[in-house]
Amino acid sequence: MKIDKIVVKIASRCNINCSYCYMYNLGDLSYKIQPKFIEDRTTEEFVKKLLLHLQKKKLQTVHIIIHGGEPLLIKKNDFVNFINRFNLIKEKGIEVIFSLQTNGILIDNEWCQLFKKNNINIGVSLDGSKQDNDTFRIDKKGDGTYHNVIKGLNVLNNNNIKIGILSVMNTKTDPVKYYDHFKSLNLKSVDILLLDANHDTKQNIFGQDLSPSEWYIKIFDKWFHDSELTYNVRFFEMIIKEILGQKQGLDSLGINENNILVLETNGDLEAVDVLKLCGDSFTKNGINIYTHEIEEIKKSELIEIYYNSGKYLPKKCLACPIQDICGGGYLPHRYSSENGFNNPSIYCNDLLKIITHIQNTVIESMPPELVSQTGISKLTYEDALKIIERNILTIPKPEYTLKLESFKKN
Numbered sequence: 001m002k003i004d005k006i007v008v009k010i011a012s013r014c015n016i017n018c019s020y021c022y023m024y025n026l027g028d029l030s031y032k033i034q035p036k037f038i039e040d041r042t043t044e045e046f047v048k049k050l051l052l053h054l055q056k057k058k059l060q061t062v063h064i065i066i067h068g069g070e071p072l073l074i075k076k077n078d079f080v081n082f083i084n085r086f087n088l089i090k091e092k093g094i095e096v097i098f099s100l101q102t103n104g105i106l107i108d109n110e111w112c113q114l115f116k117k118n119n120i121n122i123g124v125s126l127d128g129s130k131q132d133n134d135t136f137r138i139d140k141k142g143d144g145t146y147h148n149v150i151k152g153l154n155v156l157n158n159n160n161i162k163i164g165i166l167s168v169m170n171t172k173t174d175p176v177k178y179y180d181h182f183k184s185l186n187l188k189s190v191d192i193l194l195l196d197a198n199h200d201t202k203q204n205i206f207g208q209d210l211s212p213s214e215w216y217i218k219i220f221d222k223w224f225h226d227s228e229l230t231y232n233v234r235f236f237e238m239i240i241k242e243i244l245g246q247k248q249g250l251d252s253l254g255i256n257e258n259n260i261l262v263l264e265t266n267g268d269l270e271a272v273d274v275l276k277l278c279g280d281s282f283t284k285n286g287i288n289i290y291t292h293e294i295e296e297i298k299k300s301e302l303i304e305i306y307y308n309s310g311k312y313l314p315k316k317c318l319a320c321p322i323q324d325i326c327g328g329g330y331l332p333h334r335y336s337s338e339n340g341f342n343n344p345s346i347y348c349n350d351l352l353k354i355i356t357h358i359q360n361t362v363i364e365s366m367p368p369e370l371v372s373q374t375g376i377s378k379l380t381y382e383d384a385l386k387i388i389e390r391n392i393l394t395i396p397k398p399e400y401t402l403k404l405e406s407f408k409k410n
Helices: 040-056 076-084 109-117 130-136 146-158 175-183 212-224 234-243 273-278 294-299 301-307 348-365 368-374 381-391 401-405
Strands: 005-009 061-067 095-102 120-125 163-168 189-193 260-263
Touching (some): 005 040, 120 146, 130 146, 175 212, 189 234, 212 234, 234 348
Parallel strands (some): 005 260, 061 095, 095 120
16 A cells, blocks of 8 residues: 555544534444543654655655644644654655645634745635524534634634535535635635445435535536636545546545545544444454554555545446546445445436536537547436446456445444
């Protein structure tokens, strides 16, 4: 496994209480035994072993995603010390790219100066307008967080820091108004995430006025045909690039290896943290930076499955004509206590509708000669279902199925 992206949990607590949060509100209580903040000695040990891994795998770039909880709860001096620890890697000629994901509430001018000095890319979580955002993104008193987030965005804008937004889908909202709201903000990009759930917990997602696919398609059509486009939508851009044959490094799409690892505040090395929604302490594996080398993550079956989730697919996915684009969707969305990860995503049909719609829209916008050169062709959702139904009869059971099913509880 070549790991070059690390989500580092520098804080294990948060200053707000989003109802859909996989860290605190979907059944995993392991955060309670984590140190509230990462210690300097843990960062020091991690950086030493990360450097060895990068050199052994001959990797020239590493991406550090600073995360929480809420990472800005950490003291600014401790944050500076954390960043400076990575000088050990930079001194060896390896590029270190920093990103930070925050709810935006604690941002001030001093934080902005630290971001600029260290070239840290900033992502802020916001779920649309005040009414939309404050439905789920609330503080510990139950009050909405929208106005405080907007204050943080304004501070970032005043300091000329480009902002990327992470937003979670809400099919109860008007998709056009949702899109237009983000146009009113000075943004670089928006990524619209599927609401995290699995086969055991999906009952709260479906049955709304719009299905997830209908909601996304309405936003896509507005975005794709917008003559005054002001921001990128990563989810749509990644799909378009996959359609055109460019393999993307996104763990919720495509068939590339997921070369991402999570470092917890106590030094534990784990698979992607969204897997916490599968059960209490689900991601715990006994692998810690104090006692293990990074290469020893191969001992964790969950990390292996996550790393190869675009290739370790159930039969329905293997039968699907868009499997190379979809990659089976996001691994946490495939889980059930009955079958482990040997299931299609709970969003399987929605992804099929979204991707075929985007593919057909892109083809319609291309000159015929370019369509001919790329070799792509239109595919309706209905025809894709027929292909799946026909292909699934001839596909043998994959050898890795036992690994996918090893996490079932029955």
